[in-house]
Amino acid sequence: MPANLSASEMERFEALSSSKRSYSTGEYVYRTGDRFLSLYAIRGGSIKTRVLHEDGREQLTSFLMSGEISGLDAISTDFHTCEAVAMEPCEVCELPFSKLEELSREIPNLQRHLHKIMSREIVRDQSIMMLLSSMRAEERLAAFLLNLSQRFSARGYSPNAFRLLMTRHEIGSYLGLKLETVSRTFSHFQEHGLLSVKVREIEIMDMLRLRSFVGST
Amino acid sequence: MPANLSASEMERFEALSSSKRSYSTGEYVYRTGDRFLSLYAIRGGSIKTRVLHEDGREQLTSFLMSGEISGLDAISTDFHTCEAVAMEPCEVCELPFSKLEELSREIPNLQRHLHKIMSREIVRDQSIMMLLSSMRAEERLAAFLLNLSQRFSARGYSPNAFRLLMTRHEIGSYLGLKLETVSRTFSHFQEHGLLSVKVREIEIMDMLRLRSFVGST
DNA sequence: TAGCCGTCTTGATATATGTCAAAATACAGC
DNA sequence: GCTGTATTTTGACATATATCAAGACGGCTA
Numbered sequence: 266m267p268a269n270l271s272a273s274e275m276e277r278f279e280a281l282s283s284s285k286r287s288y289s290t291g292e293y294v295y296r297t298g299d300r301f302l303s304l305y306a307i308r309g310g311s312i313k314t315r316v317l318h319e320d321g322r323e324q325l326t327s328f329l330m331s332g333e334i335s336g337l338d339a340i341s342t343d344f345h346t347c348e349a350v351a352m353e354p355c356e357v358c359e360l361p362f363s364k365l366e367e368l369s370r371e372i373p374n375l376q377r378h379l380h381k382i383m384s385r386e387i388v389r390d391q392s393i394m395m396l397l398s399s400m401r402a403e404e405r406l407a408a409f410l411l412n413l414s415q416r417f418s419a420r421g422y423s424p425n426a427f428r429l430l431m432t433r434h435e436i437g438s439y440l441g442l443k444l445e446t447v448s449r450t451f452s453h454f455q456e457h458g459l460l461s462v463k464v465r466e467i468e469i470m471d472m473l474r475l476r477s478f479v480g481s482t
Numbered sequence: 483m484p485a486n487l488s489a490s491e492m493e494r495f496e497a498l499s500s501s502k503r504s505y506s507t508g509e510y511v512y513r514t515g516d517r518f519l520s521l522y523a524i525r526g527g528s529i530k531t532r533v534l535h536e537d538g539r540e541q542l543t544s545f546l547m548s549g550e551i552s553g554l555d556a557i558s559t560d561f562h563t564c565e566a567v568a569m570e571p572c573e574v575c576e577l578p579f580s581k582l583e584e585l586s587r588e589i590p591n592l593q594r595h596l597h598k599i600m601s602r603e604i605v606r607d608q609s610i611m612m613l614l615s616s617m618r619a620e621e622r623l624a625a626f627l628l629n630l631s632q633r634f635s636a637r638g639y640s641p642n643a644f645r646l647l648m649t650r651h652e653i654g655s656y657l658g659l660k661l662e663t664v665s666r667t668f669s670h671f672q673e674h675g676l677l678s679v680k681v682r683e684i685e686i687m688d689m690l691r692l693r694s695f696v697g698s699t
Numbered sequence: 700t701a702g703c704c705g706t707c708t709t710g711a712t713a714t715a716t717g718t719c720a721a722a723a724t725a726c727a728g729c
Numbered sequence: 730g731c732t733g734t735a736t737t738t739t740g741a742c743a744t745a746t747a748t749c750a751a752g753a754c755g756g757c758t759a
Binding site: 316318319320322324326337338339340341342346347366369370371373376377380381383384385386387388390391393394395397398399438440441480481 | 533535536537539541543554555556557558559563564583586587588590593594597598600601602603604605607608610611612614615616655657658697
Binding site: 432433444449451 | 708
């Protein structure tokens with residue numbers, strides 16, 4: 266994953282990231298309260314992360330796909346503050362963090378890469394904050410679908426047709442909406458010819474119009 | 483700011499953070515689009531950061547006080563994606579990032595400290611996401627005031643009485659509410675004896691009841 | 700294949716917050 | 730200290746989304 270590494274540096278990094286494991290659907294990668302020892306790099310499949318609030322509220326904080334990293338929030342406290350669950354059969358690499366720090370002290374390009382990954386997570390969170398604080402339901406869902414589409418596309422899958430691995434409730438939790446609102450908004454999009462929705466099977470029929478939805482208010 | 487450094491390490495870090503500058507109210511510390519070269523550590527006073535969305539929407543993303551760090555989001559792109567403005571006369575240290583990386587390669591405790599700061603920012607953003615996606619106006623404002631109170635307290639100021647440096651509009655932008663809603667919510671709190679509000683002069687009259695507001699729905 | 704459970708859709712209604720507008724108040728510059 | 734501008738408060742009303750409820754659908758298991 267890191268760029269700009271020489272062959273020998275790459276080798277050292279791969280030695281560190283060698284412990285790959287498979288997870289089946291619903292299996293936990295880590296749980297809230299677990300001691301923080303490692304970051305987790307998704308190699309195949311996808312996972313979701315969920316924060317459990319003291320008062321019982323829960324929120325989905327990310328849907329991660331291959332090439333993405335989970336667990337960055339735990340560095341600050343040495344304990345995982347959220348939990349990560351496989352949404353489908355997955356391959357996940359465990360990256361022991363103290364070894365990663367050690368190696369990144371020796372390989373400046375790796376160090377910079379790690380910093381960029383953490384910073385990118387901050388930027389991502391800020392754009393979700395923007396979504397939550399100023400977008401209407403239709404904009405939120407459109408932004409969500411376009412984000413998925415773009416990430417599927419970057420991984421060689423169709424940007425237009427894909428299967429959602431999450432429930433309406435989970436989408437709502439991620440977008441700050443109730444599941445009924447998510448469902449209704451899917452229906453609106455379908456009525457307007459933007460999407461074809463067969464429960465979890467989504468086909469984007471009019472990408473441009475869907476894009477024009479985001480940030481139109 | 484970093485902990486656990488030996489005297490000589492501390493000296494090297496201070497050499498790096500020596501370029502302190504004063505800013506007067508309203509002055510920019512950095513602007514959107516500026517090349518990313520440094521992080522900024524607030525030494526006195528406070529600043530706000532603001533993201534300008536393509537479509538003209540703007541959002542306040544943080545209110546920072548002394549001891550806090552600004553600019554972490556820019557690492558990912560090498561350009562500042564938000565702008566930082568002094569809210570009152572300020573002292574701000576510029577920390578050249580490549581030098582900070584260099585030094586943190588040599589001082590593991592500094593490296594770990596930097597990672598914790600970035601991770602803490604991610605956790606902070608996630609708690610704002612939670613606030614935005616699931617709290618009602620009263621909960622949001624109560625959480626905001628309690629957060630300020632706690633941070634003032636940590637800096638040796640009264641946790642009960644303080645002056646807001648931001649407008650209702652800015653509070654609203656930060657909390658995902660319209661300014662009228664912020665104003666009305668202040669009035670409600672005052673009617674219920676939780677606060678005394680004299681425009682920007684806030685006094686918390688009933689801390690416990692204010693706390694019980696957050697996460698009560 | 701039938702039956703069951705979780706998920707999803709849709710409708711009717713409630714409610715919190717947004718919108719628009721006007722007046723009151725605070726603040727800055729002269 | 731006065732005048733003009735920005736901010737804040739408050740009211741009346743609009744509206745997006747939540748809530749409550751019922752039924753439909755889909756996928757699993759026996």
